[in-house]
Amino acid sequence: MAFLELLELRKSFGRRRAVENVSLAVERGEFLTLLGPSGCGKTTILRLVAGFEWPEAGRILLASEEITTRPANRRPMGMVFQSYALFPHLTAEQNVAFGLKMRHLPGEQVRQRTQELLALVGLADRARSYPHQLSGGQQQRVALARALAIEPQVLLLDEPLSALDAAVRVTLREEIRRIQQQLGMTVIYVTHDQEEALAISDRIAVMAQGRIEQLGRPEEIYRQPRTAFVAGFVGTSNRLPALLEQAQAGQCLADGLRLQVPPQPHLSDGCPVLLVVRPEQMALRLAADDGQLEGEAVEAHVNLLPGTVELRTFLGAVTRFRVRSEGGQLFTVDLPALQAEPFAPGQRVLLSFPPTACLVLPPGPAPEQDQEQAPRDQGQPERAAIPAC
DSSP: OOSEEEEEEEEEETTEEEEEEEEEEEOTTOEEEEEOOTTSSHHHHHHHHHTSSOOSEEEEEETTEEOTTOOGGGSOEEEEOTTOOOOTTSOHHHHHHHHHHHTTOOHHHHHHHHHHHHHHTTOGGGTTOOGGGSOHHHHHHHHHHHHHHTOOSEEEEESTTTTSOHHHHHHHHHHHHHHHHHHTOEEEEEESOHHHHHHHOSEEEEEETTEEEEEEOHHHHHHSOOSHHHHHHSSOOEEEEEEEEETTTTEEEETTEEEEOOOOTTSOTTOEEEEEEOGGGOEEEEBOTTSSBTTSOGGGOSSEEEEEEEEEEEOSSEEEEEEEETTSOEEEEEEEHHHHTTOOTTOEEEEEOOGGGOEEEOOOOOOOTTGGGSOTTOOOOOOOOOOOO
């Protein structure tokens, strides 16, 4: 049995359903991330676990003991908020010690524990500083140390890095992961930052509209998304609507061309599908004036799409190209620096990708581009219907 279990949780705010029949098992010592856009229900789940909200239906078990209706102050949880929530009139040392003093622990034990935790988060020399004298990253470290002080069985973090600069976020997320592994602590981490989730998680639960779309290891979530939403939300992807002409042979019609994909024995001929290819799995070749490959035989390649480079963006390790195909589809291609040299905006090119790089998914709604501007965890409209095949 898992250390922490969520069983068929439901929660609504007014007429909007924020969490819809969510079940989740978290192992002891696991770092689990709830990933999704604002309004998907991830923060509501965290508040249900913490005891700040109670579910309308479902159960929460910790070490086989039900805590569904137990008050927050009687749950062995530590919480780190996005806003830090430090006491401004207390020093870093006093903030960390607050929970220990509330438990009436001996003064020497409080001092020793506080010093250990400030050293753990790299703030031993700032113990007497007040919050306004600390940077944002340092304040978040104090908040983390305060949450760890009471030795919680589960540490809950609600987008703790979202207010920090990019460089500080990378450093602090690595520190959080280091501390979690050093202490062997069970962590539930909420974020909408895909890179953050992929970098530090043991497993990721991708959420949309109050439900878990996919649960798995970071590599699995990125390389083998199971739905159109996950493919569009986690990382950059090229999404190409297609029609399977020969499912058994993996032949389909897309962008006005016949393309080769892995065989799809579980689907039928004539089935509408969505082809997904990551930018780093696509290649570019220069095209001659007649649209053919320069100096090579077209027959030697498969999945060739003629197009024109519209935009070139240098991103350091890779150069990103936006290419418009002759069929009007816009593609993103990431090339290493040396491979990118021959290509410039306005050039005619041939895009290509191997059949094995192509994921074949049921068609479905993509993540909303402005979903991050929606009110937090207020529910979403019903999902668009996926055509049956």
